[in-house]
Amino acid sequence: MKRLIAICALLTSLGACTDTGLSPGEGHVEVEGGKVWYQVIGSGSNTPLLLLHGGPGAPSHYLKPLEGVSEDRPVIFYDQLGAGRSDRPSDTRLWRTDRFVAELAQVRSHLGFDEVHILGHSWGSMLAMEYMLTEPAGIKSITFASPALNVKRWTDDAKTLLRALPEETQQTITSHEVDGTTDSPEYQEAVMKYYKLYLSRSDPWSPDLMAAFEGFNTELYGYMWGPSEFTANGILRDYNRERELAQLDLPVLFTTGRYDEATPETVEHFHSLVPNSEIKIFENSAHMTMLDEPKAYIDAVRDFLNRVDSSR
Numbered sequence: 001m002k003r004l005i006a007i008c009a010l011l012t013s014l015g016a017c018t019d020t021g022l023s024p025g026e027g028h029v030e031v032e033g034g035k036v037w038y039q040v041i042g043s044g045s046n047t048p049l050l051l052l053h054g055g056p057g058a059p060s061h062y063l064k065p066l067e068g069v070s071e072d073r074p075v076i077f078y079d080q081l082g083a084g085r086s087d088r089p090s091d092t093r094l095w096r097t098d099r100f101v102a103e104l105a106q107v108r109s110h111l112g113f114d115e116v117h118i119l120g121h122s123w124g125s126m127l128a129m130e131y132m133l134t135e136p137a138g139i140k141s142i143t144f145a146s147p148a149l150n151v152k153r154w155t156d157d158a159k160t161l162l163r164a165l166p167e168e169t170q171q172t173i174t175s176h177e178v179d180g181t182t183d184s185p186e187y188q189e190a191v192m193k194y195y196k197l198y199l200s201r202s203d204p205w206s207p208d209l210m211a212a213f214e215g216f217n218t219e220l221y222g223y224m225w226g227p228s229e230f231t232a233n234g235i236l237r238d239y240n241r242e243r244e245l246a247q248l249d250l251p252v253l254f255t256t257g258r259y260d261e262a263t264p265e266t267v268e269h270f271h272s273l274v275p276n277s278e279i280k281i282f283e284n285s286a287h288m289t290m291l292d293e294p295k296a297y298i299d300a301v302r303d304f305l306n307r308v309d310s311s312r
Contacts, residue, residue, distance in 0.1 A: 059084020
């Protein structure tokens with residue numbers, strides 16, 4: 001190992017190798033409102049990949065298949081404040097998009113990498129987009145995984161998808177949302193039928209997805225998003241960054257599943273707004289593409305990142 005480090009140091013001085021300075025392991029970063037948990041998987045000279053999980057409030061457990069990308073580079077997981085293995089304060093003043101953007105910058109600074117690829121899944125795509133609007137240096141690429149970049153489009157798509165469920169299920173969901181009883185077992189059971197079609201089509205669901213549900217912060221999700229995927233009445237309800245997508249001047253990959261809540265039609269639209277971007281649709285996946293088709297998903301992300309790195 002010492003010999004490898006010495007060789008890399010020599011190559012770095014010649015401009016042929018970049019030492020990321022990251023070592024595998026886990027720890028915590030102090031941010032506004034508490035501490036957030038992170039873990040670095042893998043090592044190597046390729047540009048690190050930083051993962052932004054969805055929710056808001058769903059921890060990063062379900063992204064575990066992306067450990068497969070660590071054969072080429074360090075992969076960094078972290079649970080945003082309020083989720084999973086990070087602190088869970090109850091102060092809603094902390095549930096602001098700008099604070100999550102600052103948190104992302106603090107995690108990156110703590111880990112000390114000048115260059116990084118970012119993959120944001122679902123709500124994580126919003127976070128990635130907001131971070132890019134701060135014009136950070138050293139971002140080599142963005143992967144918008146099943147993105148939610150226009151909330152009205154998302155909820156319109158969700159209502160269309162909902163109509164594929166039995167009429168009784170639709171009525172149960174609608175009546176409980178009107179009555180404000182979305183915490184009832186009947187409502188949760190009805191929503192689960194939707195999730196089985198459009199969240200993850202794996203059967204049974206993986207332990208990583210179940211762990212994400214166990215560490216999920218429903219209060220955070222409700223405050224920022226709303227009671228369900230098809231009803232967004234939280235502070236993100238008017239979110240729309242379609243116009244700003246054209247400003248992105250870096251390699252961008254969009255991914256989605258054929259049965260995704262982030263529908264292929266909507267993601268194709270986002271793709272059309274970003275010059276020279278790419279799109280990959282996974283034919284047997286719902287929203288959790290990395291769980292429904294792990295090998296295909298890892299291969300696609302690895303290929304994209306390696307092409308970006310090799311083109312520099």
